[in-house]
Amino acid sequence: MDTGDLGLPVPVPSTALFTDQYEFTMLQAALRGGTADRRSVFEVFTRRLPEGRRYGVVAGTGRVLDAIENFRFEEKVLRFLRSHGVVDGPTLDWLADYRFRGDVYGYPEGEVYFPGSPIMRVEGTFAECVLLETVILSILNHDSAVAAAASRMAVAAGGRPLVEMGARRTHELAAVAASRAAYLGGFASTSDLAAGFRYGIPTVGTSAHAFTLLHDTERDAFTAQVKSLGSGTTLLVDTYDVAEAVRTAVEVAGPGLGAVRIDSGDLLLVAHRVRQQLDDLGATDTRIVVTSDLDEYAIASLAAAPVDSYGVGTRLVTGSGHPTSSMVYKLVARADGDGPDAPMRSVAKKSTGGKTSIGGAKWAARPRDAAGVAEAERIGTGPVPEELAGVTLQVPLVRGGETVGREPLDAARDRHRRALAGLPMSATQLSRGEPVLPTEYV
Amino acid sequence: MDTGDLGLPVPVPSTALFTDQYEFTMLQAALRGGTADRRSVFEVFTRRLPEGRRYGVVAGTGRVLDAIENFRFEEKVLRFLRSHGVVDGPTLDWLADYRFRGDVYGYPEGEVYFPGSPIMRVEGTFAECVLLETVILSILNHDSAVAAAASRMAVAAGGRPLVEMGARRTHELAAVAASRAAYLGGFASTSDLAAGFRYGIPTVGTSAHAFTLLHDTERDAFTAQVKSLGSGTTLLVDTYDVAEAVRTAVEVAGPGLGAVRIDSGDLLLVAHRVRQQLDDLGATDTRIVVTSDLDEYAIASLAAAPVDSYGVGTRLVTGSGHPTSSMVYKLVARADGDGPDAPMRSVAKKSTGGKTSIGGAKWAARPRDAAGVAEAERIGTGPVPEELAGVTLQVPLVRGGETVGREPLDAARDRHRRALAGLPMSATQLSRGEPVLPTEYV
Missing domain, CATH: 3.20.20.70 (Aldolase class I)
Structure with missing residues (x-):
């Protein structure tokens, strides 16, 4: 475990407190009520792109994998939870042994996404999955917002190199993640030495x-x-x-x-x-x-x-008007009963006020026309239709608690360039418009 | 030195790489050219408030003091700078011994500010001051943006308590600083356990x-x-x-x-x-x-x-439309020559494109009318006029490298409440308007 892999210039032992308190109180209530071990599927998706944007960019996946690996409860964290009465004794005992043993699937980093795209899927017991909500969303919401802005700027710059120089305009550690996301989105270098130190991004100044x-x-x-x-x-x-x-x-x-x-x-x-x-x-x-x-x-x-080249600061690290990505982490399916063989059941909050969720674990596929141009973001539950089997989007990221989806940052950067090249040409128009691919539920 | 004081749930040994590369190359060139030891004064200020806002809120000062204390170069950081050719050998030797030995004055945390307010002043040799630009700006720009949004929300809520719950909408460590800034701005509690752990902010969920x-x-x-x-x-x-x-x-x-x-x-x-x-x-x-x-x-x-109470997420941690504060860190005076007794000389970039700077180390004062209501943000260079001596705004924060301005977060929170109460009533109108105090240069 490389604890340096947290986007920090120095190692940090645990990500377990990057968590909203309700995740712990839900855990405690589920442990006591006997539902904690129900097999569950949570999905990360966004209901809409920022107004006028034509595509989103998945960024932060690598940091999420690191955060999950480092989601452990050391003694001083347990002591804090105990002394502040956040959870009871049995829950603390359970946390002391915590490590995520489930599975994670998702769009590979650098891929583009659209409204409803099942960007990440976390499967395991309710207890082990519910704790990861905040840290996963923090990372993906921030990093994807910066990467989306970076991608549009890189398009606008044509082949001219872009330098990320926004550290002074955002939180000092958000800046390091922002440099990473900017590089993924097509920037050539950064002024931020912590980003050079941590991610090997070329530095200039x-x-x-x-x-x-x-x-x-x-x-x-x-x-x-x-x-x-x-x-x-x-x-x-x-x-x-x-x-x-x-x-x-x-x-x-x-x-x-x-x-x-x-x-x-x-x-x-x-x-x-x-x-x-x-x-x-x-x-x-x-x-x-x-x-x-x-x-x-x-x-x-x-x-x-x-x-010959552009240096970009404020507007990059603040997502060019959209500093977050509105991704949510929702329970979409869970075991219908407490036994290990209980069948899975799709679940969703009732829609009110535009907060639509669609139940069930989802696959996603992006079919292409004869010229190789993407036609739609097709999403469904159940088995993938045969004609879409070759164009599905999700890949395994964690299996049985073991990270399997780690890759160099340059791989994500290259993937983003390819993903963008595979979209209809109007994807790269800067003007406001609809998402360049329609989301179709099969 | 409490390295836990960095806004992190866990200690971090150094803040020295939260720095833009040009600070190091300027250092190297100044060391070689013989100007590195010229006494210098840098100031943090903003040229304007976000459009329509009537006041700004100084936040992050406590985190800046921690960052300055922890701005040291351990061996692995020096190794990085060496191996990447960022600076030469003599500069590395100089960095190995670095600690800030100068003075810092500033508006105390929680105070309000206006366009041109000299929010922070850093004095020392050029070499020791120039390195701190990025980390100081990162912290103040981020934290002040969140605090300003929090303050407006607290005003809007009247006496009803507000819960900060935006961790999932921003970088996982920016979230911890955002909770701190929200509490300073008048929020009652947070959902973010890392903020509870680090800053003792009450947590709920x-x-x-x-x-x-x-x-x-x-x-x-x-x-x-x-x-x-x-x-x-x-x-x-x-x-x-x-x-x-x-x-x-x-x-x-x-x-x-x-x-x-x-x-x-x-x-x-x-x-x-x-x-x-x-x-x-x-x-x-x-x-x-x-x-x-x-x-x-x-x-x-x-x-x-x-x-009875409000929970606020996205709009809080993204500064309610203004996720950063446009503060800059500018050299405003420096020794006119290389000797230790050289007189100080005011300096400023020539104004173009609205980037106005006014040279000279500045004082600031906020006189009040008979009813105790603030009348203006008065700013000047040279000696403070006698009639303003009792209402100056800056306080010592660091003296000769020793932190003297540390205070509990609750002190900044109380100060903000008092500062707001001392402004004209129109300060708390939510509608767009001009800064509630005029900035007057004396």
Whole structure:
């Protein structure tokens, strides 16, 4: 067990308290009432995409697997639950031995999803599954929101590389997970060293306005930076006057200057002027990086500008207007009785106020047309129809408590690129619209 | 040093990698260029409040103090920086000995703020201060966003208690900080056990729809819950038919039933009906808890409804539309030369595209009228005018590297209540408007 696998720059021994209290009180009541061991199926899904979005992106699966493995109750956690009267003695004894021994299936990480897609399915006893609700949802809701924004930004950027630089705009550990999700969604690198440390994501960064302001002149600052980081570095040129800074930058670093960064102003206009100036100065290979309050729309609007890469912060880590994914974790089936051979029964809350749930453990499949383009998100219960057997979406992630679905982050990143390429072309329109695939219940 | 003080349910040894790479490359260039030891003043402020908001809430200060104390470079972090070529050997040697030895002043936690308020000021050498940018901003931007939403919700709720239950809608560790910020902003309790464990915030929770669905009948579920948790528990009554559930609930628990929870439907209408039904059944002391997609506006709209408490999730932890606070960390003054006696010089980036900064270390004061109501947020550089000496806002937080501003979370919570009470009455209007105090530069 690698406890470093929690999205943290340092190991954390347990995820067991990333849990809402009601999961423990339900556990206690079920243990006492004799229903705790009923075989149960919980599903993660979302009733809708954020308004106007055409697809969602599954992200966080790898972190969920780590969180389940590390969901254990050490003595100090048990002591807290005891001293605060959260649960009774028999429940504490049960928790002391807890480890998840059930099965988890789900959409592989990086896959796209639509309203109703059974993104993850957790099977086991009621007791062992009910405890995982909050930690699973926290991870998937956060990471998927960031990945969806990242994916749209990567589409908008065409082939130009994107740098994630939003750590300062979100919780310090959410930032690490956000870097991971951004990379999965198509970003090339991050400014966040904790993300580099933890996930091996390439890190970048050179200087801020403070560095220029520290020096008596801009020339002094550029000279110090080039001396330290070489002429391939990126010089920030908008502290005072951009044109003067570009001239100074090329004088100091030579025409081999790596890049200039523009962090304010009318980026379209300024980028054109800076490109012209750089070319006139012979710095034809010097790249232009822009980094000012970008989102997918701003990135798209710069498509015709001579920009070589984008740095994105706030709007990325806050999901570009949708900082969470509205995924829920619902009991959809459970044993109809207490014996080990009791048949399974589909269950669902009665629909009110739009909170629709459909009972039963679900499969999902995405058939394609002759050109290989996805046609629909088909969802059903019971056996998978034969014609869909080759295009089902869920894969085993945990079997009998053993993680079987772990994979490198790059595998999820590659999968996302393929999944997106397999959708109808309108998937990548930035404009508001309906989900690009209809959800069809079979 | 209590490394548990990081908002984590478990200790974390270091916060040194919650840092953007450019802070390290600036450090290296400044060390090599001889400017690293220039005395510097950095300030945290925001150029504007989220659109329509009338005040901001300072939150996260306590977590910042912990993060600064724990900003140290252990061997494995240095190894990472070395192996990834982030910085050179002399810089690594410098980092190995790093601890912050400067001073920090700031608005005390729970205080309100306005555009331009110098929320935090960090003084020391350029080298020691520049490294703290990202971790300070991450914490303040996140926590203040949640606290501001919480404060508005608490205002909307009048005296009725609010429960924070948004863990599932945000990153699992952001959730712990969000609970803390919500409590500071006026929430009474949380569902998040990690927040209870870490910060001693009261925790609550009883059951979800899954518990009802687990049982063969709703009556079985209620019976099991009451048997386990007592008749003072909260029964969830909207899994099937609310009226039938309320009848069953009182039959099972008796008229001493603690509360019923409604999680869907037209809450105003349903709450009235349920109250009438409970009263008719003699359960006149049974409380009504509502918990369905609430925000400050929905809470306000239920003011006349017979609701006893509110549970709030998504909209709270995502800052009710504003998940971050746009605070920045800017160099505003630095030594004009390299000697220890060099005079300080105000510095600022040239304004373009609305990114205004005002140079110089700032004081802030909030004078009051005869009735004790705040009149303005007055900000200046240089000595504090005599008439404002009694109403300045900043307090010492760190002196010579030693934390001096630590306080219990309840102190910040009380301060917030007092700060809000001292603002003009229009501060608590939910409708969009201008900041309730004008920012005046003296």
